[in-house]
Amino acid sequence: MLKAYGYDKSSLRSGFFLQKLCLQNILHGHGKVSPDQVIHEFNRLPDRRNKYKLALVRFNAECCLRGLALNGRKVPPEVVVKGYQAVRAPLELARFKAECCLRNLLLTGHKVTPDAVVKDYQAAGATLELARFREQCCLKGLVLNGQKVTPDAVVKDFQAAGATLELVRFREHCCLTGLVLNGQKVTPDTVAKGYYSARALLELARFKEQCCLRSLVLNGQLVTPDEVVRDFQAARTPLELARFKAECCLRRLVLNGRQVIPDAVVKDFPGSPEGKLGMARFKEQCCLKGLMLKGQKVTPDEVVKEIPDSPEGKLGMAHFKAECCLKGLVLNGQPISPDEVVKAF
Numbered sequence: 001m002l003k004a005y006g007y008d009k010s011s012l013r014s015g016f017f018l019q020k021l022c023l024q025n026i027l028h029g030h031g032k033v034s035p036d037q038v039i040h041e042f043n044r045l046p047d048r049r050n051k052y053k054l055a056l057v058r059f060n061a062e063c064c065l066r067g068l069a070l071n072g073r074k075v076p077p078e079v080v081v082k083g084y085q086a087v088r089a090p091l092e093l094a095r096f097k098a099e100c101c102l103r104n105l106l107l108t109g110h111k112v113t114p115d116a117v118v119k120d121y122q123a124a125g126a127t128l129e130l131a132r133f134r135e136q137c138c139l140k141g142l143v144l145n146g147q148k149v150t151p152d153a154v155v156k157d158f159q160a161a162g163a164t165l166e167l168v169r170f171r172e173h174c175c176l177t178g179l180v181l182n183g184q185k186v187t188p189d190t191v192a193k194g195y196y197s198a199r200a201l202l203e204l205a206r207f208k209e210q211c212c213l214r215s216l217v218l219n220g221q222l223v224t225p226d227e228v229v230r231d232f233q234a235a236r237t238p239l240e241l242a243r244f245k246a247e248c249c250l251r252r253l254v255l256n257g258r259q260v261i262p263d264a265v266v267k268d269f270p271g272s273p274e275g276k277l278g279m280a281r282f283k284e285q286c287c288l289k290g291l292m293l294k295g296q297k298v299t300p301d302e303v304v305k306e307i308p309d310s311p312e313g314k315l316g317m318a319h320f321k322a323e324c325c326l327k328g329l330v331l332n333g334q335p336i337s338p339d340e341v342v343k344a345f
Helices: 002-006 013-023 035-044 050-066 077-086 090-103 114-123 127-140 151-161 164-177 188-197 201-214 225-234 238-251 262-268 273-289 300-306 311-327 338-344
Strands: none
Touching: 013 035, 013 050, 035 050, 050 077, 050 090, 077 090, 090 114, 090 127, 114 127, 127 151, 127 164, 151 164, 164 188, 164 201, 188 201, 201 225, 201 238, 225 238, 238 262, 238 273, 262 273, 273 300, 273 311, 300 311, 311 338
């Protein structure tokens, strides 16, 4: 694929392709694609128009937020801000400052306040992004204009922005967490009707999955595992389906009149990076719960081999080592010490 893009000297396709490989930890050639390789590929192109400059700043922003190093150093937020200002990208700048605010990243030695982010979104005329940010402020208990953002205010923001799907998603969150809207709890029926009206089949399937796992009543009845499986199949989402079957297996829920066995779950995970991570997490649970796969118990060593070498995988590895330490499980023939667990995090 990269060779094919190499013949195209007039676009950023090769740079974007390497960027995708880098950020998704997909192997290329004999190893991972480094951030420096991505920058080198962008710099190889003769096009130096604003589109090129914006692509570079966006990649710098991703490296900053993910803690990836460029030229041996982490990218400070100030560099990203100056980059967006230079290419006159006010919306991108507002989005980045919003991430800094929500992640407690410092800019010029100070925290980015929610009020500052709101002003940037208003200046950029970004009504929907502003509504989404106010939603995050509500959920995280952040203060705007000296007051906390209420769930009712978030609903009004999404309605004003004409964001139907975002509104239903927020109502789902209120339903599942017990937040009150207009003085009343949001019912599962209200959420399901919203997703159905928006023709959001995948979101509806995910919500019905939550209803099933939490024993919430929908249309006067409990949602069965079989119904959730049919919904995920209709939405054509093999990864979501595999994850749900894994939950059924671990919770001993019945599908088609039978309990789901680990061997059946393993076969369902796709070979994508997300699928491999899901497979590793399921095998981890099988190991910790003593479940059998192919007639044998899953060993910690087998789990470690399955965990992908990615940021999500490394975090999962640290959590798994912590569990092995607490349960006295052996890895590579030796018990895991608390010091090793601390280093893993």
